Amino acid sequence: MLDILRRIVQEVSSATDLRDALRVVVARIREAMRTEVCSVYLFDPEAKRYVLMATEGLNQEAVGRVSLSSSQGLVGLVGSRAEPLNIDNAPSHPRFHFLSETGEDPFQSFLGVPIIHNKRLMGVLVVQQRDSRQFDEGEEAFLVTMSAQLAGVIAHAEATGNILEIATARESRKSTRFNGAPGAAGVGLGTGFVMLPAADLGSVMDRGTDDPDAEIVLFDQALDSARAEIRKLGSQLSGELRPEELALFDVYLNMLDDNALGAEVKARIGEGHWAQGALRQVVMEYVGHFQRMEDPYLRERATDILDLGARILAHLQGASGKSLTADDFPDDCILVSEELTPGMLGEVPPSKLRGLVSVKGSSNSHVAILARAMGIPTVMGVVDLPYTQVNGLELIVDGYRGQLLSTPTDELREHYRAIYEEERALQKDLEVLRSEPAETLDGHRIPLWVNTGLITDALRSLDRGAEGVGLYRTEVPFMMRDRFPSESEQQKIYRQQLETFAPAPVTMRTLDVGGDKALTYFPINEANPFLGWRGIRVTLDHPEIFLVQIRAMMKASEGLNNLRIMLPMISSVSEVDEALHLIYRAHAEVLEEGFDIDMPQVGVMIEVPSAVFQIRDLGLRVDFLSVGSNDLTQYLLAVDRNNPRVADLYQAFHPAVLTALKLIAEGAHEVGKPVSVCGELAGNPLGCVLLMAMGYDMLSMNATNLPKVKSIIRGINMAWAKRLLDQVLQIESAQVIAAMVQLALEKEGFGRIIGPASGRG
Template sequence: MHYLPIAGFIVGTFFGTATMQQPSLSALTAIVEQIARTGDPEAMMSTIVQRLCQLMHVDVCSLYLCTPDQEHLILAATEGLSREAVGKARLKLDEGLVGHIAASLSTLNLGDAPADDRFVFIPETHEMPYHRFLGVPLIHLRRLVGVLVVQGREREPFSQEVEAFLITIASQLAGSLHALQSRGDWYEQRPRSNRGVYRRHVGLKGAPGLGLGRLWLVKPHMSLDQVQPGINSDPVQERDELLAAISMVSDELESGSGHLGSHLPSDVHALFSVYQMMLHSPELTQQTLALIEAGDSAAWALRQTIEQMADQFHQSEDPYLRARGEDIANIGQRVLNQLLSRERPVIETPDEELVLAGELVSIADLADFPLQQIRGILCTQGSTLSHTAIVANALGIPAVMGLEQLEPEHHRGARVIVDGNRAEAVLNPPPPLLAEYKRMIAEEKRFMEGLEKLRDEPAVTQDGFRVTLLTNTGLLADATPGLQRGAEGVGLYRSEIPFMIHDSFPTEQEQFTLYQKVLKAYAPRPVTMRTLDIGGDKQLPYFDISESNPYLGWRGIRFTLDNAQLLISQVRAMLRANVDTDNLKLLVPMVGRVDEMQAFRQYVEKAVDSLLREGHQVKVPPIGMMIEVPSSMLLLSKLAPYIDYVSIGSNDLTQYLLAVDRNNPRVSALFDHLHPAVLVALEYILQQCKALSLPVSICGEMASDPAAVLVLTAMGYDCLSLSAYNIPRIKLLIRSINRDELLPVLEQARACNSEAEVRALLLPVLEQYGWGREPRPHLNDPDNAEAGYQ
């Protein structure tokens, strides 16, 4: 790592070197990221304090980290104090100057630290010669990570510029040090190898349930700009692999052109020819092959060639040619995908249960494995309401998201427990803990089997309030999960999922076959099919949409209206599939404007007219809209003439009301559908729908949350759409409660100021009906590390 030029760069600004230039925050961030990537925790922290001593020209730089229980601060690294004190010097969170910083979460800048009443002398540090003292707290996501301190021999405080610089450094370091601090590796001497070592990692709830299996690493997809320099050992093999990848991409383009030819405008269709010309251009092939011959790996050679070609387009003054730079980058990514797929090992049917682990496990990844052998999903990224979690919920697969501290590549083949109820991954559980989880899994299985007797029973409260329970589906054409668990229809068929696992836009006929199977499986029960809803965290592998803020961008009805040929093809397929069953309901996602529903209804009516002329006995089915965008909630009276029913998408409505990106780990903890603002919105929507005689239902994860179900039932919502796996549980809950008894609780909930208060209010009610806190293992000696639970 090259620190010295940047060191002078920063020192010049904050310490007055006249020849230095102003540093950017990105330069500062780059230093922190370089340091944070160090694999050895001890070396990482030593590097931090050494570099800061050099950057700031100070005598001492020390790093104190909080113990994971947030009770003590331990000297984790120092430059200038005695190294013998590292790991030994320990302070309570309100002890000494460092403890004061931790307790007050404020900066402290002193000219004579030993003279301060709060100063605590720790003999082993040998810090008596140092008087000036500056310390700042390290805070990440509102939690204290530690304290960063610099000291000097002078008897005057540090300057305001130095203080500002250290605060900036601390804000950057806190996130990098958070994972290390919360693990405890920096003071607990763990074995270097992770294999066979018992560990627990806490993440975010993805899907409930318990699973046990061997960890199977899902290889992450790589973008072209992530390719690192590499050399090859066999240029002939690399050459052949590149040419094979180019040939495969050519076949993909040819296939896509043929499938969509009749549905695309001529100018859009011509792009396939442009892509083919770029793909087979001599510059791309010859330059890449020349770099391979010179010793570069195929992927690295490809990246260099694509970047050079794209730069040539980007430098053009002609706007059209500049835009072609994006096309060549797209071609390069497609070729890279083929190169990587050739490296990916062929997945054979495993002989035992598996837990899939990776950054984000996609639908395509799930499709590679026999579904019955997937016992859990672990993701180092994502949140409770990422698409992976939603799919896991639909399939009844336990999932834990946002496991930032987990490094799956270091635990291949390890036995792992996925505790979706408590959002934990337990690696290499010792025998007592393993036996306890096996008991809980068996108990859960018996409980679910016991609920089968309720499959054909209605969800009616003790005082006669009837709730219709529908299922969410879309991953599988096979509709048996919902039917087996007593679904009264499909409340949300996610039509984008077949698009996501396809290698190109599916044709009208392919969609017709799929939709017909689902409609027939549920007939005469209703099936609500949502039109294509991509964007946000739902991307198509063959249609890249790159936006700075995708959740506020080109998604849902906005995308399909701008790509009317895709919308018409899909609507035609749905209408044709409905001819024999007459149980289709159309649902439009992400509606935010009246003209969007006007345009959609016009397209449906045109499709009906066209199909009738072709001899298909179709008709206009009920048309509904999703309330996800807050503006649609406020426009209900204006939208009512164009819709027959309403479906509330609780996930996105909550996200937009609270301005919280549910996939961002930094703020996902603020996402809760029991937030008072969400509850106010839900009551308002229900009142409006009743006044307009519009049937209304709720879909999303809120319909699977027992606490939320109590509130929704009390409000008067009588239709919920949820994952098939959760239907029996929610049916049992509804059949156990008395709605009249919930009305006073709802009144109290209206007075709550936060979602935490709402949940605290509802917990005793849940316990009254036998729905207490999440289950956890019960061991005779839970504090014994050997017993496996701490």
């Protein structure tokens, strides 16, 4: 059966349209299962009817004409129960409904399975036979497997309008919605433009060479051309981005340096490989390395490497002359690709860009970082989108909910256009709050800090009125080298962050690598990296690495004294004790070298459940506590928040998450230590109210969300927020909690601020 299934899937994949695919399915399934009838009924949610869309064995004239209501017949029963129905005497079943147009009267045996895609009922797949018998388990399993394959085909067809063949009575096109992950907030309306990679590394074969010197010359030429191309793309965005944000293109150029990727390719060529094959080998090794990393931000660097490799290959293959011009893009361009890159973004005139959509990637992609800086609505990880088929279609990008809508109805279009206009007006109104404090109407003050990784983030944060840094990720300097950065190299990088915010505090998280987030020069391979050797566990096992980083941080803070050190992934007090011993030792060593530096505050991140239940013991050992709500939610709910297939299960308002957050705040205050939240929940217009009511002393968030959070805090009373929290903690459903908070804020006049805010956090 497996071989038959594989052949059917391949044939369906090559079908020209949905009707053709359905014809293939019913014909091949009927043949494979040796039944007399195989039919597909597709569900029309607007008419609430099942329409016979393909059949082998029934009257062909009934196709597209015969339909059943959602509660009618055995087909309706399969759909309503959302499970297979296998019976040997269909006419005797109380739900049997005879349709004379189909000629199905003689058929006794009936096996129907629902066609479901992402919890949505798409239709019912049916086989029938004259003899009275029950189909066996193997046959039932085969049909269930085929229905799962067919669900994806139908969902893809929706994007192009092929699915409209169901609704022959309606002339309007059907709007289709695809789910992904928010990359950059906002709403974009426009025309889809699909961009493909410059070249395909996967198609390059291994081949030897008798003239390595000639291949190196070809590679050097391609490398120079790729560098020039990256510089050009960067310059095309120079009017939209700060110089610091354009530094992302410098990261690309550094990767192309002769001491980095270029050197490794030349070494492979010297071993006897031709340039294209050597390039593919080195690039794919880098890609594999980054893809195995746990940290989402660093994992996304695989996309950057792949884009660079494709650009170099295009020049090696002489394909660089096919570059696009400004006239090639629609005036209201929604840029779509399997995997968007900064280079692709740079090819579109900024004045024409309305939104970005990527099948792969997450909010940590470099292109998402640039999109947030440019204010371009972006959706990442739209895994079910048939991206090659949306070119020229009318699209709407919902960067708030992480959704893409194709061929929207007039009602949807007007709804999103209103959101777009309101958001533009709101941004202007919020600018006046930049220098105002985040203080409630009854005088409760809560500092708003930001999370940063690049100097880009830091400068943008100051524009939004940030009062400090709640989380600075120190991994980037370690990733951009082929060795551990020296103490002096780290010191320069940390100094830049500290000076940018001085005298405001900057909280630097110590090196958070390990597990599948390994460095090229420090590989770690584990079966279960999420629960493996990572974070503080790695650095405590390598004090030589930890001490160098701590000394670099302390030296960078001389004369500023705004450094705070934070330890990641703490799961026990013994880890804190050991880390503190090393930190005090580093401070003594720095003083001996003649630096005049105060001992910085030290805190821990609360990210795993064990830390929640040791909060008092941890608090007694450190100066502050900070909750990484993203990871804590992941570990509490066992959900990978960056996986679009289970993203709807990641619920920041889950009662268990809120209970844990309240326990943390209470435990920290019992031992007199300040506690903050540095995850996305802090920047959620709904979540910030609950966190403030719980007693958190400061909130750290993405700079983009800071003005909205400040506006809400300045417009409510602390007493009101606490009453709302008390009500919320009695609720058992995350969705109900989010809806309750949203409704409460809307009643207080914040509907405009909340806008399309999601309850996921």
